[in-house]
Amino acid sequence: MKKRYWRCFVCNDIHYGVAPPELCPTCKVLNAYVEVSADEARKILGGGPGAAITPGEFRAAIERFAAGQEFQVNPDRDKVDLLVRGIFENERNHGLKYCPCRLCTKVWEEDLKIVCPCHFTIHETYKGLAEGECWCGLFVRRK
Amino acid sequence: MARLIMFHGRECPHCKRMMPLVEKLEQESGIVFDKLEVWHEEKNADLMRSHREDLAPKCGSQLRVPTFFNPETKDAVCGELPYEKLKDWALKQ
Numbered sequence: 001m002k003k004r005y006w007r008c009f010v011c012n013d014i015h016y017g018v019a020p021p022e023l024c025p026t027c028k029v030l031n032a033y034v035e036v037s038a039d040e041a042r043k044i045l046g047g048g049p050g051a052a053i054t055p056g057e058f059r060a061a062i063e064r065f066a067a068g069q070e071f072q073v074n075p076d077r078d079k080v081d082l083l084v085r086g087i088f089e090n091e092r093n094h095g096l097k098y099c100p101c102r103l104c105t106k107v108w109e110e111d112l113k114i115v116c117p118c119h120f121t122i123h124e125t126y127k128g129l130a131e132g133e134c135w136c137g138l139f140v141r142r143k
Numbered sequence: 144m145a146r147l148i149m150f151h152g153r154e155c156p157h158c159k160r161m162m163p164l165v166e167k168l169e170q171e172s173g174i175v176f177d178k179l180e181v182w183h184e185e186k187n188a189d190l191m192r193s194h195r196e197d198l199a200p201k202c203g204s205q206l207r208v209p210t211f212f213n214p215e216t217k218d219a220v221c222g223e224l225p226y227e228k229l230k231d232w233a234l235k236q
Contacts, residue, residue: 079156086154090182100154103181103191103206114205124203125222135207137156 005041006033014041055084058097062117062138071121072142074133083138087116101136145236149176150191150210153183157223158209164226174233181208 006020007013011027020033036044053061059073059080066072074080086100098104099114113119120126120134132141149165151158165176179187191198191206194217198210202221210221211229213236220232 082154082156082159086152086182089154093183100152100182101157101208103150103152103188103208105192105195105206135203 005036005038007036007041007044008032009034012044014045016041055088058087059084065117066139066142070142071126071132071134071139074137074140076137079137083116083136099136145213145215147174147176147233147236148210148212148214149178150181150187150208150212151178152208153180155208160223161209161229164224164229167226168230168233172230172234176211 001018003017006015006017008015008024008027008029010029010032011024013024013026014036015021015033020035023030024032062073083100087097090096090098090100094104096111097116098111099116099118102114104111104114116136116138118134120139123135125135126132126139126141130141133139149161151162162178165178169175179190181188181191191210194212194214195206197217198212198219198221199205201219202210207221209223210219211224211232212219216236218232218236220229224232
């Protein structure tokens, strides 16, 4: 099924998926999404204030993402520092926050699978190891 | 002796950890690895992509770093490896 772009006509939230959410998570209006073009969505997403995220904000975001989960952000601060630097270098040089421990194939759909944080709980390094971590080591299994 | 390649990323912690082991192996065995950085050197990235069919099946279906590769035999191992495992792999090439 092809994913499309959807815009909340009340608050301009953008959703990318096969169908829009019934309830807008920002303005809480029901059935408020209308389909828009990719160009329109990109303009809305990229042009507003606060569109960029700083490395510090990203770290806070992944801490929130991991809170209460079976995984946590790696307590090895040096490793996390290096990874976050790589993630932001990759965004600047290659367009998205690609995992510094893998490589883009230049196939868009394939490369979406390596944007950080990835779906790492399906990876063999997480599933197969007692210490379980994502391929890059940004997340480890919570002890 | 086969020409071996180490594909690595500048901000990859596994690559950073493997680099001194690779250098130790080079000194002890005389084996030389071409160390090719792939996130900041597009020519190296393209070379790695050109071997995707050989590398991906051995690396979780993806292109991952570090990857150690013999372009002649197409044999590859990837990830953070114990020194002895890397040495065994390199010596059998």
